[in-house]
Structures are given as structure tokens and as C-alpha cells.
Amino acid sequence: MHTIKEIAAADTFSVRHPVLRSGKPIESCHFDGDNLPTTHHYGLFSDEKLIGVASFFKNRQTVFPETNQVQLRGMAILEEFQGKGFGELLLKYCEQLLKDEENCLLWFNARSHAVGFYKKLGYQIKGDAFEIKDIGTHFIMYKNV
Template identity: 35%
Template sequence: MLRPGENVSKCIFDGDDAPNTRHFGAIDDAGGIRGIVSVYRNGHPSIEDADVYQIRAMATSPACRGQGVGNRLLTSAENYVKSQGAGLIWANARTSAVEFYIKAGYRVVSEEFVIDGIGAHYLVTKALV
């Protein structure tokens, strides 16, 4: 779902097994995965606050898009980050997903940039108060 047509090794990230990393999934009644998101305690060079979390590996199945699955996953990730006492969450949002993040209360804080092999992105942040 995250990297269609690529080897699953492309979906393994540094920090996946860290004690403060959390992985969330939306599963349907038949046990099928409908969406995923992970959050990592990870700073960003342009963010001064050291206690921030990064959203990574956010994806929903094409059949579920527009049904609130992504919003529920994002809310779960944000609630976890709040429970850890962190006040900010950030993501490298694909250009095609920026509107999703804006509607969820995120701010675009960078110019568009390209992540090699993945595509165009923007840095987005959200204060969790």
C-alpha cells in the first residue's frame, strides 16, 4: 500500500522498533489493511523544538480514500503524540496529499522539494495543544 509494486524492504525505516515509535493500522472486518501510519520521535533541522514527532508511512487503500480512514489514523497518531507530552508533529507530505493535511489543521512550512525515488513533497507541521 505504501510503495505499490516495490519490495517490502522499502517500507522499513530507521526507528521502526524504537520504544516511542507507534504504528497504527485500519483493518476491515475481513482483516484487510485499509490504511497505515507511523509516528517517530524525530526532530527536523528546521524545527527548533527538540521534542517533536514525525509522521511517516501514511497511506490508505485507494478504495477507502475519502471515507475518513486517513483522518481517523491521523487522529490516533496525534493523540499518541499528545500523550507523550510533545507539542508538535510534522511530516514530509506528498504534494498530492497536502490538502488532506491542511484540512486536518497542518500548516505548510516549506517550499516544494523532491525526495529521490518518491517524488514532490512539502514539510507540514501541526501544533498539538
């Protein structure tokens, strides 16, 4: 049984840490804006175990003209659950929530190895690859939801 529900920022750390910040201090899992009232965190549970997370921040990326923008950050599925459709399930659920907002642009900085996953779901690359210090190569990706 799989369920998706809104969770607290700190609850995301148990998935963010091993997937996105492995070998770094747990404090590195806290993102600026995590606790703002406009930020929302969602967890995917499999038999009540948190296996995936995604966080959505009201944040503008200046390369886009749209005024209503939401940034996806910290999208992660525990390694043993990757490649089984759980990331797609979580992201599509959250996209549906954003459809209530008029003309919403969803964007994020995708790790280079995740670009194929996002392209399969209709996201496009904007601009060239860039490096995030101590994390790796990324691309800005986006989609109007």
C-alpha cells in the same frame, strides 16, 4: 466495524507497499527507525482487514525549534478505502495519543497530492517543495498537537 490498534512494523508493509512503494521491492517498505522502542505503528482495521497504517518516530526536524518532536511516516490507506474519511479517522486517533505528551510538534514530509488532505486537518507547510528521489515532490508539514 472499524478499530485502531498498535501493530508491528512488518505489519505495515501490506499497506505501505501498494500505496507508497508500488513497483518497488517489498524491502523498500522498511524505514530506518521502524524497530526502535520509541517508534509506534498503528493500524486501522475494517472488519479485521488492515486498511490503513501510520507510523510515529521520535525524530527532530532542524527547521523547528521545539525539542519534543514526532515525525509521521508511512501514512497510507488502501486505495479502495481512500476518500471515505479513514485517513482522517486514523490521524485524529493518533493525534489524541500524542496529546498526552507536553508541547508535541508532529511533522512529516507530505507528498504534494496529499497536502490538501493535511491542510484540511490543520497542518501547515514549512518551506518550499523538495524532491525525494524515486518518490516525488514533498512539503514539510506540521502541527502542534
